[in-house]
Amino acid sequence: MSEIIRWGILSTAKIGVQKVIPAMQKSKLGKVTAICSRSLENAQKTAADLGIEKAYSSYEELLADPEIDAVYNPLPNHMHVEWTLKALQAGKHVLCEKPIGLNKAEALYLQTEASKFPDLKVMEAFMYRFHPQWQKVIELIHSGAIGSVKTVQSFFSYYNVDPANIRNNPEIGGGALMDIGCYCISFPRFVFGEEPLAVSGSMDLDPAMGTDRLTSGILQFSAGKSATFTCSTQLIPHQRAHIFGDQGQIVVEIPVNAPPTEATKITLITREKTEEILFEAVDQYTLQADAFACSVLDKKPVPTPLSDAIGNMAVIDAIKQSSETGKWVELK
Structure with a gap:
């Protein structure tokens, strides 16, 4: 090596x-x-x-x-x-x-x-997860800046109706939930540091391509905590994440595609003040590569283990099952 x-x-x-x-x-x-x-x-x-x-x-x-x-x-x-x-x-x-x-x-x-x-x-x-804005979000939550965190709301969409695009092929894992909904599921699991107990999902399928073009979900966590999300491959492009506590909220303006050449911000809103927290331009893909390389070179565990990937896939499966059955699905 x-x-x-x-x-x-x-x-x-x-x-x-x-x-x-x-x-x-x-x-x-x-x-x-x-x-x-x-x-x-x-x-x-x-x-x-x-x-x-x-x-x-x-x-x-x-x-x-x-x-x-x-x-x-x-x-x-x-x-x-x-x-x-x-x-x-x-x-x-x-x-x-x-x-x-x-x-x-x-x-x-x-x-x-x-x-x-x-x-x-x-x-x-x-x-x-490696971008400083999300590292700051976790720091603020752990410091009690917004009190007891109760719910996470997220939205992620883009517009792509090209049937030749792999994201519009259901046989190979296309569709909104797999492509971008996975982020909306990952957010609350990252914030709460735990897996949901049950989920409910609704998926609207494109009649020609068969992929889910709009999916919404509700995730129930322990102690009454929850998360809601909507993702779509056929809406005007937009993304946002809101984390709500009993003493305030955090808004992540560009939670996924933070631009590598532009500053980003999150907004901390409490009863006393509204504060914009700015971050210098960084490339989160570089930070990810560095973190992975450190794990290899230092022979230590990776920041995101396969158990986390399994947890995310379990929720994706449950959202699909819930949409098909019209019922809540418990996660074991």
Whole structure:
């Protein structure tokens, strides 16, 4: 192992090329060494555009490279578990895009198989948790700034009706809940530090594509705490998160896609004052890569273990079940 992490990128997926790879290249703890695609020409062009040393024409070829320490997996959702396991079998650490799999059963299977490689790290890439604005949110909550936290409300939407887009293919894990609703589920679990006891969900399916174009959910936690959310792939783009306590609230203006080149803010509202808390521009994908690299280099647990990914998938499954049955679903 070198003193930095040498990354290999599985595929030339848009999120990787446009957001994650450039952020990883700013990391002092890692270097993007190789990228692959089913098309060698595509891999070579992307490598040239991004200044990446090696380009491979298959995922297998990249995984066989002994000079790669860790893999970033931004493949379509239905390929996450398969290629994360193949990377582990090749001796690579893995940072896998969310959601970790198509359902809880897949996530549990991944956890079981990953346990066979105790020296290798696996983490689901919920990058928002590493942004200073969310770190401040957790700090404020723990300090009692808004009193006893009772409920979290979130909203996340964009507009995409292209049937050729993978996010609009239900067979491979497309739809609002899997693509962006997973964030809305993650928020309250992060804030409360616990799993919900029961959920209720409602999903509106696109009649042509079959994906959920609008999903809403209610999550019940212990001691009367709750969370509500709506996500959509066919509404005007918007995102927001509100955390309410009995003494105040926190508003996170851009909870997910915090821009890497612009300052961000959260607003703390109490009975005494309204305070805007500003944060200098940072790239949360760089912070995520650094955190993962630290876990590898220091041989310590990753910040977000697979148990957290399993918890998120369990809620996603329950929201789907609730929408189908019209009933509350208890989580065990």
